[in-house]
Amino acid sequence: MSTSRSGRVLAVVGPSGAGKDTLLAGLEASGQAYRVRRVITRAPRTGDEPFEGISEAEFERRLSEGQFALHWRAHGLGYGLPRTEFAALQDGRDVVFNGSRAILAEAARIFPGLRAILIEAPPEVLAARLAARGREIGAALDARLERDTGALPAGLPMIRVLNDGTPQEGIARLIAALQPSGKWSIR
Numbered sequence: 001m002s003t004s005r006s007g008r009v010l011a012v013v014g015p016s017g018a019g020k021d022t023l024l025a026g027l028e029a030s031g032q033a034y035r036v037r038r039v040i041t042r043a044p045r046t047g048d049e050p051f052e053g054i055s056e057a058e059f060e061r062r063l064s065e066g067q068f069a070l071h072w073r074a075h076g077l078g079y080g081l082p083r084t085e086f087a088a089l090q091d092g093r094d095v096v097f098n099g100s101r102a103i104l105a106e107a108a109r110i111f112p113g114l115r116a117i118l119i120e121a122p123p124e125v126l127a128a129r130l131a132a133r134g135r136e137i138g139a140a141l142d143a144r145l146e147r148d149t150g151a152l153p154a155g156l157p158m159i160r161v162l163n164d165g166t167p168q169e170g171i172a173r174l175i176a177a178l179q180p181s182g183k184w185s186i187r
Contacts, residue, residue: 007034007089009111010178011099013152014119017126019163019170020098021049023119026171027096032178034088036097039068039080049098070110072103094178105153115184116158117177125164157184 010033012020028035038051041059054062059078063071068080081097088095096117099107108114121129152158159177163170176182 007091007093007095009086009089009107009114010094010096010117011104011107011114012096012117012119013099013101013104015121015126017129018119018121019129019167020119022167023161023163023170023174024049024096024098026167027174027178030171030175032175033094033096034085036081036085036095038098039078039082041078070099070103070107072100072106074100074102101152104156108153108156114156116152116156117174118152118158118160119163119170119174120160121162121164155186157186159184 012024014020024035027033038049039054039059039062040051041054041056043053044051056078059080062068062080062082063078067082069083069086071078071080073079079100085097086095104114104116159182161170161174161177163173
C-alpha cells in the first residue's frame with residue numbers, strides 16, 4: 001500500500017553502550033520504522049544486532065558490484081548497507097540504520113533529507129553496560145569509553161534521545177522523538 005509521503009532516512013549514532021541496538025529493536029518491533037539489516041565482515045555473536053556476517057572477500061565483491069548504498073570501515077571491520085534495504089522508503093515508511101558519525105556527511109549526500117538520532121547515556125551507565133557485555137576489560141574497556149566519537153556534520157537535522165533508564169523507557173523516548181512533534185535541531 002502506497003502513501004502520499006516518502007519515508008525518512010534516519011541514522012542512529014552514539015557511543016558504545018548507549019543502547020542503540022536495544023532501542024532500534026524496540027523501534028522496529030513497534031512498526032514505526034523499518035530497520036536496515038547491515039552487512040558486517042565478522043561472524044555474529046550472541047546478543048548482537050541482526051546482521052549478515054560475511055568474509056572480507058565477499059564484502060569487496062559486493063562493494064565492487066555496487067550492492068551497498070553506503071559503506072564504511074571501523075574497528076577493523078567493513079560495514080555495508082545494502083541498497084535493497086531502502087525499498088521501504090517507496091511505501092512511505094521511515095528507514096533507520098545504525099551508523100557511524102564518521103560517515104554521516106557521506107550519508108547525507110547519498111540520502112538528501114537524512115536525519116540523525118543521537119542516543120546518549122551518562123558515562124557511568126555506558127561503563128556499566130560495556131562491562132556487562134564482557135567484550136572488553138581493564139584498559140580495553142577504558143579505551144572504548146574514552147574514544148572520541150566525533151562531531152556531527154553541520155546542517156544535519158538531529159535529535160537527542162537520552163537512554164539512561166530501562167529499555168522500555170528508552171524505546172518510548174525514541175518513538176516519541178520520531179513523532180511529528182519531535183524537536184529536531186540543525187547541527
